[in-house]
Amino acid sequence: MSPTTVLYVAQALHGLAYGMLLFLIASGLTLIFGMMGILNLAHASFAMLAAYFCYSVMKVTGNFWAALVFAPLIAGIVGVLTERFLLRPVHKHGHLAELLITVGIMMVILEVVKLFWGTESLVVKVPASLSGLVQVAGLTYPVYRLFVIGLSLLILGFMALILFKTRLGKIVRAAVSDAEMVSALGINTPLVFMLVFGIGIWLAGVAGAVAGPLLTVFPGMADQLGMDAFVVVVVGGFGSLLGAFIIALFLGELNAYGIQFIPRLAPILMFAFMALVLAFKPMGLFGERE
Amino acid sequence: MIILETKGLYHAFKGLEVLFDVNFQVEEGERHALIGPNGAGKTTLFNVITGHYHATGGQVFFKGKEVTRFTPHELTRMGMGRSFQITSTFGRMTAFQNIRQAVLSKNKIRFQMFRKLDKMQAITRETEEMLKRINLIEQRNIPAGMLSYGKNRALEISMALATDPDLVMLDEPTAGMSRDETRTAVELIRHLTEGKTVVIIEHDMDVIFSLADRITVLHYGRILATGTPSEIRDNPAVKEAYLGEMEY
Amino acid sequence: MRTKLTRWLFWGALTALLLLLPFLLNFYYLNMFIAFAVYSLYAVTLNILLGYMGVLSFGHAMFFGTGAYTVALVLRHIEGFPLIPTILAGGLAAGLLALILCPLLVRVSGTAFAMLTLAFSMVIFVAALKFREVTGGEDGINIAAVPPLKIPGLVSIDMTDKIHFYYFAIAVVALCLYLLWFYTKTPFGSHITAIRDNALRMDYLGFNLAQTRAINLLVSGTFAGIAGAVHALLMKLVSTVGVLDINTSFKPLMMAYIGGIGNFFGPLVGSAVLHILEDVVIRFTDRIGLINGAIFILVVLFAPQGLIGIFQNLKAKRSAKERS
Numbered sequence: 001m002s003p004t005t006v007l008y009v010a011q012a013l014h015g016l017a018y019g020m021l022l023f024l025i026a027s028g029l030t031l032i033f034g035m036m037g038i039l040n041l042a043h044a045s046f047a048m049l050a051a052y053f054c055y056s057v058m059k060v061t062g063n064f065w066a067a068l069v070f071a072p073l074i075a076g077i078v079g080v081l082t083e084r085f086l087l088r089p090v091h092k093h094g095h096l097a098e099l100l101i102t103v104g105i106m107m108v109i110l111e112v113v114k115l116f117w118g119t120e121s122l123v124v125k126v127p128a129s130l131s132g133l134v135q136v137a138g139l140t141y142p143v144y145r146l147f148v149i150g151l152s153l154l155i156l157g158f159m160a161l162i163l164f165k166t167r168l169g170k171i172v173r174a175a176v177s178d179a180e181m182v183s184a185l186g187i188n189t190p191l192v193f194m195l196v197f198g199i200g201i202w203l204a205g206v207a208g209a210v211a212g213p214l215l216t217v218f219p220g221m222a223d224q225l226g227m228d229a230f231v232v233v234v235v236g237g238f239g240s241l242l243g244a245f246i247i248a249l250f251l252g253e254l255n256a257y258g259i260q261f262i263p264r265l266a267p268i269l270m271f272a273f274m275a276l277v278l279a280f281k282p283m284g285l286f287g288e289r290e
Numbered sequence: 291m292i293i294l295e296t297k298g299l300y301h302a303f304k305g306l307e308v309l310f311d312v313n314f315q316v317e318e319g320e321r322h323a324l325i326g327p328n329g330a331g332k333t334t335l336f337n338v339i340t341g342h343y344h345a346t347g348g349q350v351f352f353k354g355k356e357v358t359r360f361t362p363h364e365l366t367r368m369g370m371g372r373s374f375q376i377t378s379t380f381g382r383m384t385a386f387q388n389i390r391q392a393v394l395s396k397n398k399i400r401f402q403m404f405r406k407l408d409k410m411q412a413i414t415r416e417t418e419e420m421l422k423r424i425n426l427i428e429q430r431n432i433p434a435g436m437l438s439y440g441k442n443r444a445l446e447i448s449m450a451l452a453t454d455p456d457l458v459m460l461d462e463p464t465a466g467m468s469r470d471e472t473r474t475a476v477e478l479i480r481h482l483t484e485g486k487t488v489v490i491i492e493h494d495m496d497v498i499f500s501l502a503d504r505i506t507v508l509h510y511g512r513i514l515a516t517g518t519p520s521e522i523r524d525n526p527a528v529k530e531a532y533l534g535e536m537e538y
Numbered sequence: 539m540r541t542k543l544t545r546w547l548f549w550g551a552l553t554a555l556l557l558l559l560p561f562l563l564n565f566y567y568l569n570m571f572i573a574f575a576v577y578s579l580y581a582v583t584l585n586i587l588l589g590y591m592g593v594l595s596f597g598h599a600m601f602f603g604t605g606a607y608t609v610a611l612v613l614r615h616i617e618g619f620p621l622i623p624t625i626l627a628g629g630l631a632a633g634l635l636a637l638i639l640c641p642l643l644v645r646v647s648g649t650a651f652a653m654l655t656l657a658f659s660m661v662i663f664v665a666a667l668k669f670r671e672v673t674g675g676e677d678g679i680n681i682a683a684v685p686p687l688k689i690p691g692l693v694s695i696d697m698t699d700k701i702h703f704y705y706f707a708i709a710v711v712a713l714c715l716y717l718l719w720f721y722t723k724t725p726f727g728s729h730i731t732a733i734r735d736n737a738l739r740m741d742y743l744g745f746n747l748a749q750t751r752a753i754n755l756l757v758s759g760t761f762a763g764i765a766g767a768v769h770a771l772l773m774k775l776v777s778t779v780g781v782l783d784i785n786t787s788f789k790p791l792m793m794a795y796i797g798g799i800g801n802f803f804g805p806l807v808g809s810a811v812l813h814i815l816e817d818v819v820i821r822f823t824d825r826i827g828l829i830n831g832a833i834f835i836l837v838v839l840f841a842p843q844g845l846i847g848i849f850q851n852l853k854a855k856r857s858a859k860e861r862s
Contacts, residue, residue, distance in 0.1 A: 039649055093842045101838040107831030234653055271661040278654050279642040366744035380735040391732050394725050395744040402725040453744055
């Protein structure tokens, strides 16, 4: 292949990996918004928290796989506790209060992270089994990125299975569509909320843990990932997993190519795009909820 | 003169068709009732006429002018007023402040930023007069959200009337009222709409027969019949559509 | 109830205190007071949108920052530009920004409005970072000196004197606060709160919602720009972090909420609380962000009506007890 083609394809794969990460984060965010009406501004902060947990677990055990399992789990538990003790009490005060408390949570997580791990960038090394390059269709490509793409697809396949083939999944989908109705049918909605919130955070946690070796672990992680995830959810549509998937991949590619070819305008383009979609289709391109 | 007219009005929501070929006419100065079973499309018709929805098809004419694409505020400025089936007042503002908002609009005071509102005595006086007419002067400082249902309903109706419209659209004004409250409300409506044209959606037959000059019956989004109260009362198609739904 | 006399006494005492402040405080605290005043104005402009019109602006820093950068750019590029026009330029630029964004912003409310303002402010933040030839990027622009206050033909007051600058800054802020307070008391002010209560009813009463919202947005943005302008003159340095970043959008929000968004003076109370807190906490730890965040969470959880709201509740309970 000619060098330019190689460049383009390599960028495409980079974009795909990042897009997958974005989708992991955005999927939880969009489900939470669709079901509970809460736009969780702290969502990416939990991803970042998981990245830090991953670093710590690795430092203690030296085992990446252990970190990959435990870090998102711990983040998920923190998420569940947050929902139970911080979000649920504010629910009665309205959407504004919910939004604001997630702002507070976001600030606190950022400060806690700086407090315990410092403000320097931390390096998480790619484990030996996943390092190195591999030949894919005449290209050399980092194994780790392929791993990221593969893992994301695996998790998403698993989630899709649960959502569409199990009774629990049905309940969750129904709750995303109409929580009041589900509650009227006698199902314990607070429990479902807590569960979905926890899983949403767990998904973000996986993304954060996996992103560590790619992006390095630093306090500003949440800002970048968070903004991108919001653009995905807003443009893709609140509550729409398909929308989130398409836009996440699109954004990943936009980022990859943008940064390569129009570094100054890339972030501006993204926000401008989101602003336009919001103005003309406030529910996002695929969304249906208010 | 025909003050309000729809021609071939058709409306659908995302595939759900609600209004079909509605040719509705209201004569100036008359009191015209719009009746029909639940779900017939009466409120939708109101929403389309008053500009809340853009009609999917057909036309609306007000005072001879085509207003199909007009917004609610444009129609209000042209002389239309509307009350809602579910009370839509300013819940956090007092009864006085509620009426005052309407009085301000009536006096075209919509962008005044150089005078203190409380010091505008003409506005205060006009608001107090309106409150007296609707018998709410004693509750003037009570937030609308805390008024009794009947009083809030009276406030709702007067909000439709306080801009002094030529055409008043009332959507089930006596909904949820007791016999006595209904009687008071009907008198209030009759009193306040002297010389105006009224279109009223109602289920209470006593109200309709005591107020209406003409009645239009809407059924599954189509006009079934239009006529005087006695003509409608004897209309067999109307009786059939309404079997069991009317309160005699 | 306060009588006219007590009201006059109160404002008289306050004015006297403000006039005497430079002689009571050292320069460090005097500057902190100016910062408190500037942020009070900034937070009030946010509350004009939030408490009064019911929309949450997540990107208010774009107006504040535009005002600040305009001042910095004007003073750097135009020799001898006078003081008051400089500040007005800041307000004007911010107002212009609001005007440009109006067509999009007036069509939405709620979460969409919050997200749109966030998006726009992020665009502006990133643009300011990237176009460093103009804005100096992260390093920002220095303001050599505050221009003197010139009343043509009469007097030229040196503004490098900290006390002179104090009086000027406080005068500007006080004037703006008065204008905004008056604005809320006009008929237009009641239209704004009515829109918050029931926009549909306002539409049906004959009010053009888009125009009314737009004007409120313009007022809010312009005065936020003026706050940013004074801030620039106070800090003598304008850079992206500090006037355009997301923290600068969140600060007035916290202040308004902590003080109470239901009252015009709520944001002032919140600004005072946060500034005093910052001054106290800084002595013990660097973690002011943590304290701020934690307090914010606590307020949202337990006192969503803000400090003024709590005070009013207590007053109501006490007078209810006295009556029974």
